[in-house]
Amino acid sequence: MKGKYDKHIFVCINERPADSPKGCCAAKGGKDIRFEFVKLINQHGLKGKVRSNKSGCLDACELGATVAIYPDGFWYTRVTTEDVPEIFEKSVLKGEPVERLLATEKTWQELERIKNKL
Numbered sequence: 001m002k003g004k005y006d007k008h009i010f011v012c013i014n015e016r017p018a019d020s021p022k023g024c025c026a027a028k029g030g031k032d033i034r035f036e037f038v039k040l041i042n043q044h045g046l047k048g049k050v051r052s053n054k055s056g057c058l059d060a061c062e063l064g065a066t067v068a069i070y071p072d073g074f075w076y077t078r079v080t081t082e083d084v085p086e087i088f089e090k091s092v093l094k095g096e097p098v099e100r101l102l103a104t105e106k107t108w109q110e111l112e113r114i115k116n117k118l
C-alpha cells in the first residue's frame with residue numbers, strides 16, 4: 001500500500017493559555033516552523049510529494065516544538081526555525097535522521113520526569 005505522499009511532516013501548532021505549566025508548541029514557534037517546511041517543499045518542487053501538516057498536540061509539549069516525519073517515524077523535539085533546513089535536507093530529502101534533535105528512549109524518559117513534576 002502506498003500513501004498519498006512520500007513524506008509527511010507533522011508540526012505541532014497546538015496553543016495553550018500562557019500560564020499553562022505544560023507549555024505549547026505554538027508558543028515555541030510551531031507555526032513558523034511549519035511555514036519554513038512549506039517554503040522548502042515549494043522551493044524544491046515537492047508539492048504533492050511532501051506534505052507539511054499542522055498538527056494538534058503530539059503529547060511532547062514540555063519538549064516542544066515537536067515535529068514528526070513519516071513514514072520514517074523520526075520524532076524531533078525542541079525544534080526551532082533554525083533547525084528546519086537541516087531537518088529538511090537530511091530527513092525529507094535523504095531519509096536520514098538529524099541525530100542531535102532525534103527523540104530517543106532517553107527523550108521520552110526525560111519527558112516523563114518533567115510530566116511527573118507538574
Ligand code: FES
Binds near residue numbers: 012013014024056061
Ligand atoms: S503542544 Fe505540541 S506536543 Fe503538545
